[in-house]
Amino acid sequence: MSAGGHYGWFATVTAGQYLISKAIAGHARVNFTRKVELRAEGFIGQGLRGLGGGGIYQNFGSNGIMLRSRGGWAQLNLLPNDEWEIGGGAGMDDPQDGDFDPNDYTASFGRLRNVTYEGHIQWRPFPLVFGLEFRRLETVWGVFPTLVNNHINVAVGFQF
Secondary structure (H helix, E strand, C coil): CEEEEEEEEEECCCCCCEEEEEEEEEEEEEEEECCEEEEEEEEEEECCCCCCCHHHHCCECHHHCECEEEEEEEEEEECCCCCEEEEEEEEEEEECHHHCCCCCCHHHHCEEEEEEEEEEEEECCCCEEEEEEEEEEEEEECCCCCEEEEEEEEEEEECC
16 A cells, blocks of 8 residues: 655746645555455546646646546456456546636636546466557547547567
């Protein structure tokens, strides 16, 4: 388990004025048995674009206010033996809708929520690694319909 925090400032065009970026986060990895593990992480904060893309890569809501956001990820992995891993997970990044003024035209193009789902399988006959993953990303926009991206990753590599 781990926890983290962030506190920073953005300089504004007005001399001597700053906007605050802050966050708290936590992570846990729980092995229920040698063959079943859960990984989870979560965060909450504001102005998080520079910290791995929180707020769906948005720092500001309407009228220049710092965009508040929260999110997390959970993943369950099954490890039937030393060579195989089968798992799936889901995550979300959910900026605070109230930080976007519905009367602000530019804010209506803001991203209101990302949701991701994934399933994967890995085979590791030492020293080789083979992997296959399916990932689905759904983004809710202020004025656009929900956009969906389905993605397949195939991996081949060496471990040493």
